[in-house]
Each structure stands twice: as structure tokens, then as C-alpha cells.
Amino acid sequence: MKRLCLIFLLHCAFTFAQNTAAVNWINQHAVSIEDASPDTPLIAFAQSVPDKFRDARIFGFGEASHHGREFFNLKAKFFKYLVEQQGVRVFIMEESYQAEHGINEWISGGKGDSTTVLNNFGHYLWRTREVLELLQWIRSYNHGKPRGAQIRFYGVDNQMGYDINKILRDYVQMHDVKIEESLLAAADSCATARFGEVASGKWDKKMIPKLQAIKQLLQQNNEENNTYSHEYNDMIRALERLEQYTAYISWPANGVRDNAMCENVLKILELEGNNSKAFLWAHNEHINKKDFGATVPSMGSRLKEYFKHHYYAVGFDFGNGVLKGYKVKNKQVAGSEYYTLNKPYKKTFAETLFQAQPDIYFIDMDMAGKDSVASKFFGAEMKQLFLGGPGFDPKRQTFSSRKYTEAYDGLIFIKTISPVTY
Secondary structure, three states: OHHHHHHHHHHHHHHHHHHHHHHHHHHHHOEEOOOOOOOOOOHHHHOOOOHHHHHOOEEEEOOOOOOEHHHHHHHHHHHHHHHHHHOOOEEEEOOOHHHHHHHHHHHOOOOOOOOOHHHHOOOHHHOOHHHHHHHHHHHHHHOOOOHHHOOEEEEOOOOOOOOHHHHHHHHHHHOOOOOOHHHHHHHHHHHHOOOOOOOOOOHHHHHHHHHHHHHHHHHHHHHHHOOOOHHHHHHHHHHHHHHHHHHHHHOOOHHHHHHHHHHHHHHHHHHHOOOOOEEEEOOHHHHOOOOOOOOOOOHHHHHHHHHHHHEEEEEEEEEEEEEEEEEEEOOEEEEEEEEEEOOOOOOEHHHHHOOOOOOEEEEEHHHHHHOHHHHHHHOOOEEEEEOOOOOOOOOOOEEEEEOHHHHOOEEEEEEEEOEOOO
């Protein structure tokens, strides 16, 4: 018994020494981010930009929760920096294709106003004051600039099929494309289908060939009339997104979704040209650059495989704060609930990161991986609190296990977070 106690005490002492060394390293080498305001410049970061960050073409910025104000505002701050300093003009979100038209029209100076533009988002997660303020900044930036110099908005998610059938019918009627009603009805069925209403693993095999037949007819009509245009390209993209949605609801595995999102990013960059640079806004789990098990291939891991060092993944972590979740009564969601997390969970990265001096700071994982002290901490497999769309549930915490040096190229840690404003 005494021997077991001694081993335990020695282990605790070793762990404490390791964590203390890691905290000391962070205090010496982390880049402090002055504040979480989206409107102030990145002064310290601009003076020590990592080489890989400077050379990247696509920047994946995650969030440890879809409901954290500081995550949203810091991403807006970095996006503005990348637009002004590194020529980023493509803004991509974990959002639907259907949101693109209305948002691009507004940020390009078209009709609509700040009270209605957020209604274009299919995910309610983005209908926040923080996102609206960023869209207003983009609208001001685009003012007076030619199309090629403006920032463009794109959605890459495949979780929504709504209205694509209506877009298709309008296009077919406008361009007098001969398509049988049975095929258009199939598109109607795909766009309006819901989870649990289709045969798992079977329905997509029946419906996707019909969508592909529609695409072939559109391509044939386009070739015959030689009418290649942005409108035609967008219609093809919309049909491809409907195929992805059909596959997703028939087999809603994470791999299906992330693989589709990666394909959509590649097509967007192809449309925007070889010199285009993009900012990608999504959850940590989507932008991370390593697969966590064969059944969960992340969008970021595919992008890293394709772009190599030209893809830069920035993950977020935090210590405490007010977290959004749901009230559940009789196994049914009964509104929102806000909980206070007073301190980080034990045996997580955040438990140690929280002890460093800066309130908000950036760590370059390439630098950390090359240091003997930092690599032992950031390269160790530890837990990170996982908060997805449903938010925080104090009775059912979910953790992701990872090595930060493998998951991210850069890490932003925030000591205290607060809820977004819907």
C-alpha cells in the first residue's frame, strides 16, 4: 500500500512539474492577443506571424463551441487581418449553398438590410449580432470595388436541401430546358426529405441517379446553346449539393458530411481561380487537420492532404465562462438554458492552458513541436471539451481526445467566454 501511495505521489509530482514547465514556456513564447474585439488590430501577432501562416492559401478557423461570442469576434478580427494583409477574398462558412445568393447580393451593396440579411442562413447558429457586424464590415469593404476585388461568401455544408428544387424549376423554365416532370418531382422529393423518413443506405441509391440525369440534361442544353455562365455553374453546384444532401440523410455519418464539405471547398476555389485565398469558418472538429479514427475523416484532414502546408488550421480552446445549452423536459427540448463553468475540467489541455498569464493568446504548433518542453505537453494525447450544435449539458460532458500538435497548426486560447447575441 505504501509503495502504491509513493508511486501515486511521484506521478502527481512529475505531472505538476510538467505542467509548470509548459505554463512557463507559454508565458515566454505565446503571442498575446490584445483583446477579443473584432474591430481592433492584431498588433503583437502582426509582428510575429508564423511562416506557414504567411504562406497559406486557405485558413481554417474553428471554434470550441458554436455559441461563444469570443470565438466569433476573434475569427472576425483574424479575417479582417487576412483580407487587409494577405489578400483573402473568399469567405466560406459551415453553411448551406442556399444562403449564398442573398448574402452575396447584400454584401455587394444590393437590396436588403441588416434586419433581414441573417434570415438567409440555414443554420440559426449564425443569426447573431457578431456575424451581422462582420457582414456589415464586408459590405463596407466591398463598396465601390469591382467584382474581382470584392469579398465573396460561400456555404459548404450538405445538411440542407431546402429550396434547391425551386431554384431548379425556375432555371428550367427560364432557359426552356426539356426535363421530364418525373425527374423534377424526384428533385422535389430530395429537397423536402427529412431524417428518419427515408430508407437508410437505400434511398440515395434510388434518387441520386435521377439527380445525375437532370445534371446531364442541363449540361447537354448548355452545350447546345453555348450559354456558359455563373448562373449555369451555380445551378450545377446546387444540384451537386442536393446529391450530397440526399446521400447524407440516407447515411448521416460524419465522414459523409466532412468529405462533401472538402469537395465543396475545392470547387469554390476552382471557381475563384488559382490565386484565390480563402477563410474557412467552422467547428474545431471540421477544421482540424488529422482524422480521429477511420470513421471520422475531418474536412481539415482532407484539405491538409490536398494543400499540404498551404492549409493552416487554427483551433480554439477556453477555460471557463457562460455556456449555452438546452433545457430538456420529458426527453423533449424545452428551450435554451445557460450554465456557468467556473473552471476547466481536470485532465484537459485547458486545465494547464488556463494557468498561463495572458487572457487570450496564440500558440504556433510548429514552434511548440520543435521545443523539448512544449512538445511534451502539446504533443501529448489529452482531452478537450467538445461542444457542438446543442451546446453545453453539465450532466453529459463530451470530450475529444487528441494531440494539439497533430490537430492544429495554431491554437488560440481564451480564458473566459460568453454567449453570442442572437
